[in-house]
Each structure stands twice: as structure tokens, then as C-alpha cells.
Amino acid sequence: MESCRLHLRAMLLLVAFLYPAFVQSLVRHYKFSVVFKNTTKLCSSKPTITVNGKFPGPTLYAREDDTVIVRVINHVNHNLTIHWHGVKQLGTVWADGPAYITQCPIQPGQNFIYNFTFTGQRGTLLWHAHTSWLRATLHGAIVILPKRGTPYPFPTPDEEKTVILAEWWKSDVEAVVNQSVQSGLPPNVSDAHTINGHAGPVPGCSSPGGYTLHVESGKTYLLRIINAALNDDLFFKIAGHNLTVVEVDASYTKPFQTDTIFISPGQTTNAILTANQGIGKYLIAASPFMDAPVGFDNLTSIASLRYKGTPANPKAFLTSIPPQNATPVTNTFMNALRSLNSKQYPANVPLTIDHSLFFTIAVGVNPCATCVNGSKLVAAFNNVSFVMPTIALLQAYYYNKKGVYTLDFPANPPIPFNYTGNSTANMQTTNGTRLYRLGYNSTVQIVLQGTAIIAPESHPTHLHGFNFFVVGKGIGNFDPKKDPKTFNLVDPIERNTISVPTGGWTAIRFRADNPGIWFLHCHLEVHTTWGLKMAFLVENGKGPNETLRPPPADLPTC
Known part of the structure; x- marks a missing residue:
């Protein structure tokens, strides 16, 4: 890098x-x-x-x-x-x-x-x-x-390596999304996945080769793995080697060993690699996960781990990649994640809740007179497809500009239905720039509920400005009486981006202790484009440390 x-x-x-x-x-x-x-x-x-x-x-x-x-x-x-x-x-x-x-x-x-x-x-x-x-x-x-003099809460590795996973289009991505918006149809999927900017062998392309991770026998390496892809959840594997997960999204975890990392767009995972195999070349694979019948880039990106002393042109040790719909692999990985919850790094999970919110995630269809089929795909939280304003929301709030947004985002779906069943719910959404207001230092629980409308799939959801604790998840419809009894309120994983499972739900908790306007959205860029986003307005508290500060002098204007 x-x-x-x-x-x-x-x-x-x-x-x-x-x-x-x-x-x-x-x-x-x-x-x-x-x-x-x-x-x-x-x-x-x-x-x-x-x-x-x-x-x-x-x-x-x-x-x-x-x-x-x-x-x-x-x-x-x-x-x-x-x-x-x-x-x-x-x-x-x-x-x-x-x-x-x-x-x-x-x-x-x-x-x-x-x-x-x-x-x-x-x-x-x-x-x-x-x-x-x-x-x-x-x-x-x-x-x-960490601060100087502060050690990692795990054995210090000999070296650190950054591994960035991404997607690549042979065409201009802005042209891709603009064509999709104009047609109302899904955009073209990417042409390849990449590892540190290299796609490795790609069909129909004479690629100069993939990324190489150089290691020495007996050494340990902290791999800082990042999923910067636009639209794909990914698996990450290294042939012949296990990885010990020690951190996700800049939050320490209880260490656990795995041969497969599952990582969604916007997420990061730190894992210890021990170079304990024989001298040689071992393939690294970044392959897609998709457990729903929708279009996606199904190509695997290949890199290699190469030991010092490996001869030229060695035979590579191969790795098996999980099936594209390997939901059990994703569940096993996510279920193993726990906060470190030590004296130095406690898990301060909110135990009482001021705002209990229930957000459905859905893809719908709205009329579009200029689109190919007279309609366009949209996405929404609680049936509200977010409309981007023409002035920044934070500026509108700070300068008290009227008519830019409303503070009436619904805390629950307007019409309850069988979210993960064969629903006959109206696929058309409402449109608006609607925010939800939170008092300073209030505690928030959001149950993110996937639905079966049109395109049920995994939704990596990102909250700006806060970490949250993932206190529970499940398949099917969330049961407000039974499911909270299974919540982990002791050492749940702390993240900023979490995958909501296909046909299931995820519950998160956080404390709203930072005034301002904060975005919540699906980190699949295609769904964000379609409107799967909303924002929270966190009010000021008391005193200057709890109050929104003035904007910088060079803040851009619209």
C-alpha cells in the first residue's frame, strides 16, 4: 500500500x-x-x-x-x-x-x-x-x-499489512449510475473485485498479475482488512492459513480463529496471520457473498502470499472459496464476534432505552414517466424513500432555514405486515426529506428489519457519528416480546456498520451524545442511490461541549 x-x-x-x-x-x-x-x-x-x-x-x-x-x-x-x-x-x-x-x-x-x-x-x-x-x-x-506506551490487547505482531478489497468497472461509474437512474433499472454490476488495487487474472483481460503479500517464516502479521466495495459482501481467505480476529471497525474483540473472514462494504477487520507453513506461494481469495437471486459481480479476485525464500515460478497452494450463498459461513463468523469488554476497553451497552425504533428495509417500485418501463426501483426505511436536499441539512438546521426537511420520520412502519413472508404490501413508497429527532445523551435502540419485497438480500447498514452495539439478530420477523429476552447486553460486538441478514433482523443500541445531523444508510451504493437512507437530528445538550459548533469559514456552498 x-x-x-x-x-x-x-x-x-x-x-x-x-x-x-x-x-x-x-x-x-x-x-x-x-x-x-x-x-x-x-x-x-x-x-x-x-x-x-x-x-x-x-x-x-x-x-x-x-x-x-x-x-x-x-x-x-x-x-x-x-x-x-x-x-x-x-x-x-x-x-x-x-x-x-x-x-x-x-x-x-x-x-x-x-x-x-x-x-x-x-x-x-x-x-x-x-x-x-x-x-x-x-x-x-x-x-x-494506540497512544505511545499503550500496547495492543493481544501479542504485538512483527509487522502490519493493509489489505483493501474493492470493485472495478471498466466503464465510468458515474455513467453507469446515471444510466440506471434515467432508465429506472438496476445498474450494471462491476467487472472485477480487487485486492490492493489489483484484480488478478480476469476473464477477457491480460492482467499483469495480482497483489503479493510477502512474509517470512515464523513471523506474525496484523492484517488490516477493509471492504471498500460499492455493492458486494465479500469472503476473504488465505490458502493453508488460519486468521485470528482481534478487532472490527476499530473496536477490539475477544480473539477467535477462523479460516474465512466475512466482511461487508464499509466494514474493517483486523486479524493476526502467523506465517507457519512451508516455504511457497499460497493463493489469497476475495470472493462475493450473495444469498438472494439478484445480479452481482460473481468474480473472485486472486492475490498471493509468498514466503521469503520461495523459488521463482513455484506451484501455488490453492484454497477453496465458500459458495456464493454460504449463509452458514456468514452466520458462524458474525456469531463469533464479541466485544473485548475488559477493564480498559469496557462494553458500555445502554441498558435502558429512551427511543425504541423499528425500521423496515425494503426495495419498491414507483411510477416514472420518463423511465423505460414507466417505473423505477426505489428503496426505503419505513416506506420513506429519502429525497436528497439541494442544501446541506446541517447548514439548514444551523441557520434555521425552513422547508428543507421535516422532523416526522416514522418510528415504526406506517402499516405493519408480514415483513419476510409473501407480502401483498404496496410496493410504492412515499418520498421525503424526513429526519428523526433525538435528545442529547438519549439512548436509542433500532431494530432493522429486512423484508421480502422484490429483492430480499443482506443490507450492510452504516451509522455516521457513533459506534453502536449489536445486541441481537435473527431470521424472520422480529418478535418484540420474545426476541429481546435473547439480547446480549454483556459483551455484544461494537461496530459502525452491520449486515442485516436476508429475510431477518438486527438490533443495535447507541447513546446519542454528539449533537448534529447524522446519516444512517445502506452501504450498498445501489440501494443508497434508490433512497435507502435517513438522518437523525441530535439536539444540543448543556454547555459548549454539548453544543453544535459554528461551521468552518471555508465550508463549501451549494
Whole structure:
């Protein structure tokens, strides 16, 4: 992985002078120049939108409680924003990045400075564009090391490696999504999956080869695995090797061993690899998971693990990949995840709930006079397909602009029905920019209920601004009397993105202790495009530390 150079400016001395308690932390400066670049390692010479000419983009390195300042300069002909996925943005909601939610986009020829602190966070996260489908090639890793002198809660590895999984289209992804929107039909699926920017052997393409992970016998490696794909859940395997999972979404876990990682778009997984096999070359596979009859990229991306001392052109050790519909494999992996819940890293699960919400997830059909079949596919929470405003919601809220949104998002489905059965429910949704209001420091439980309308499938759901605890999940319809009795309120896994199973439900809990407007959406970009998104307005508390701060002076305008 390529990373950008750190630049420590004189500003560091100023911060240390003004805030003595901040002396041990650093200010990390980055410059993101968004440009077109011809790529050759992906069987295509088409110009690709990249950050600093790299795909994947540069890695942000920092330590817990460091401040990061990133100047993003837009040199392409698309509006764009950057989202720091999983960063809690405590007091810095203006830096969160989703277009038309917390900011207007950075227009061509313009720039914007993102300024935020990794407060109380350490681990692996990712950054990506949050405008239309630009994150297909605009993405990279965030590596937050523990504070100096603070060890990992597991044996320190000899080395660390970042592994970014993604998707690749041979055509312009913006053209792909625009054609889909105009036709009302599903977009074309990607042409390949990638591992650290390499697709490996791809049918109909003379690929120059895949990514190689170099290791030495007897050493241990912390693999920071990121799924930056737009629309595909993925399995990750290394032939002949087990992996010990120690962290997901920058939250430590109770370690457990597995031969297969399951990872959804937006999720990260840290796992220890022990190089304990014979000298040789071992294949690495990133293959798709889909347990529903819908279109998806079914190609497996191949890389290789190569031991030091392996002769040239060795025979590769092969690995078996899970079937594409291997739901038992996904369940086994997710059920094994538990928070570390130690004295130093406790699992502070809300035990009492102020807001008990029930959100159905559905794909529907709405009329469309200009579309091919006179209709278009839409998606919705609680039958509300989200309409993006033309001004950022956070700006509208801060400056009290009327008519941009309403605060009447339904806490429950408007009409209860048999969600996972053969429902005759109306497939047409309502449209609106509707938010749900939360009082500062209130506790929230959301049951995310999948449905069988049109396209039942797994939905990786991401909440901005907060981590949440996954207290329960199941197949079928959620039973509000029986299912809560099975909730894990002791050591549930803590995440920022969770997969809602096909034909099932997932229950999450969090505390709304950060004022601002925060996005909740499916991290399958196709469903987000169709409207599977909503937002929470978290009100101010008391005092300056619990109050929304003014916007930065260079905040883009719409």
C-alpha cells in the first residue's frame, strides 16, 4: 500500500502552547489532490478519478487522540466530498463529509480543509468519497495506532499489512449510475473485485498479475482488512492459513480463529496471520457473498502470499472459496464476534432505552414517466424513500432555514405486515426529506428489519457519528416480546456498520451524545442511490461541549 508523507507544520507548536494537555498528541497534515489518472494494473487505460494519483488512495496514519488536517483539492469535473468512515467526529460534525447532509460538495477547482480528532479511537477505519458512486476509486485506509506506551490487547505482531478489497468497472461509474437512474433499472454490476488495487487474472483481460503479500517464516502479521466495495459482501481467505480476529471497525474483540473472514462494504477487520507453513506461494481469495437471486459481480479476485525464500515460478497452494450463498459461513463468523469488554476497553451497552425504533428495509417500485418501463426501483426505511436536499441539512438546521426537511420520520412502519413472508404490501413508497429527532445523551435502540419485497438480500447498514452495539439478530420477523429476552447486553460486538441478514433482523443500541445531523444508510451504493437512507437530528445538550459548533469559514456552498 502506498501512503502519503506526513507533514508536521509549525501549527503543532502553536497547539501545544495553547493547550498544554495536548502536548503528547500530534497534528497530522495531509494534502488530497483529486485528479484523473490512467491506470494500467486493472486492464483498462481509461482515466480514473484518484487521490494523489493512487488507487487505492493514500493511507492516513495517526495515533489515538491525534488531530488530522486534510486539505482536499478538487481537480476533476465532478462535485465531491470525503467521508471519514467510522470516525466519531466528536464536536466536529462539519467534517463528517456526506454530501448534502453535513456539507455541500467541493466543486471543481475548489478545496476544503477537514479538521478532526481521533478522540478515544484506535484501530482500522477507511475514508471514501461520499458523493454519488465516486467512492469506487476514491477510497483508502485510516490506521489509528494506540497512544505511545499503550500496547495492543493481544501479542504485538512483527509487522502490519493493509489489505483493501474493492470493485472495478471498466466503464465510468458515474455513467453507469446515471444510466440506471434515467432508465429506472438496476445498474450494471462491476467487472472485477480487487485486492490492493489489483484484480488478478480476469476473464477477457491480460492482467499483469495480482497483489503479493510477502512474509517470512515464523513471523506474525496484523492484517488490516477493509471492504471498500460499492455493492458486494465479500469472503476473504488465505490458502493453508488460519486468521485470528482481534478487532472490527476499530473496536477490539475477544480473539477467535477462523479460516474465512466475512466482511461487508464499509466494514474493517483486523486479524493476526502467523506465517507457519512451508516455504511457497499460497493463493489469497476475495470472493462475493450473495444469498438472494439478484445480479452481482460473481468474480473472485486472486492475490498471493509468498514466503521469503520461495523459488521463482513455484506451484501455488490453492484454497477453496465458500459458495456464493454460504449463509452458514456468514452466520458462524458474525456469531463469533464479541466485544473485548475488559477493564480498559469496557462494553458500555445502554441498558435502558429512551427511543425504541423499528425500521423496515425494503426495495419498491414507483411510477416514472420518463423511465423505460414507466417505473423505477426505489428503496426505503419505513416506506420513506429519502429525497436528497439541494442544501446541506446541517447548514439548514444551523441557520434555521425552513422547508428543507421535516422532523416526522416514522418510528415504526406506517402499516405493519408480514415483513419476510409473501407480502401483498404496496410496493410504492412515499418520498421525503424526513429526519428523526433525538435528545442529547438519549439512548436509542433500532431494530432493522429486512423484508421480502422484490429483492430480499443482506443490507450492510452504516451509522455516521457513533459506534453502536449489536445486541441481537435473527431470521424472520422480529418478535418484540420474545426476541429481546435473547439480547446480549454483556459483551455484544461494537461496530459502525452491520449486515442485516436476508429475510431477518438486527438490533443495535447507541447513546446519542454528539449533537448534529447524522446519516444512517445502506452501504450498498445501489440501494443508497434508490433512497435507502435517513438522518437523525441530535439536539444540543448543556454547555459548549454539548453544543453544535459554528461551521468552518471555508465550508463549501451549494
